[in-house]
Amino acid sequence: MTKLTKRVHVAVGVILNNNKQILLAKRHGHLHQGGKWEFPGGKVESDETVTQALIRELKEEVNITVNSSAPFMDISHNYPDKHVRLDIHLVTDFSGEAKGMEQQQIEWVSLQQLADYDFPEANKPILNRILAEFEI
Numbered sequence: 001m002t003k004l005t006k007r008v009h010v011a012v013g014v015i016l017n018n019n020k021q022i023l024l025a026k027r028h029g030h031l032h033q034g035g036k037w038e039f040p041g042g043k044v045e046s047d048e049t050v051t052q053a054l055i056r057e058l059k060e061e062v063n064i065t066v067n068s069s070a071p072f073m074d075i076s077h078n079y080p081d082k083h084v085r086l087d088i089h090l091v092t093d094f095s096g097e098a099k100g101m102e103q104q105q106i107e108w109v110s111l112q113q114l115a116d117y118d119f120p121e122a123n124k125p126i127l128n129r130i131l132a133e134f135e136i
């Protein structure tokens with residue numbers, strides 16, 4: 001008997017504010033990759049574009065209204081239990097005050113401190129790219 005590995009397409013936001021801080025959220029313990037810090041985002045539903053999913057998820061999860069976004073990186077990663085495609089977008093133009101809408105911990109983290117946080121395995125290239133792009 002074979003069981004197909006779950007595949008998910010995820011819209012992910014690297015939200016950068018004017019103080020050069022990036023918004024991180026802590027995944028609840030019971031979730032996939034629970035306890036790790038993530039960039040806010042979530043699954044793209046079948047009836048929406050990645051941009052629509054990004055806008056919806058950032059509003060639902062962290063109360064941020066995206067005014068515009070730019071494609072930043074596309075990563076496919078195979079976890080033992082799940083295959084993820086992370087469609088990562090840079091968000092510098094947004095409004096609203098960040099809030100953990102799902103009782104999750106959130107933090108604005110300076111670029112210098114980003115490497116101190118524990119991220120899911122798939123996020124390593126994102127970290128490297130952010131640090132290279134913004135010249136840390």
Ligand SMILES: Nc1nc2c([nH]c(=O)n2[C@@H]2O[C@H](COP(=O)(O)OP(=O)(O)OP(=O)(O)O)[C@@H](O)[C@H]2O)c(=O)[nH]1
Pocket residue numbers: 008010011012031032033037038039040041042043044057082084086120121122123
């Ligand atoms: N949002 C987000 N997900 C990530 C990151 N890195 C990473 O491996 N993932 C994985 O991508 C998947 C995203 O799913 P999610 O749990 O955020 O989806 P969602 O918000 O739609 O959740 P829901 O299905 O509970 O409503 C998870 O398996 C998660 O482990 C990241 O930086 N941000």
Ligand SMILES: [Mg+2]
Pocket residue numbers: 040041042043061
């Ligand atoms: Mg999510």
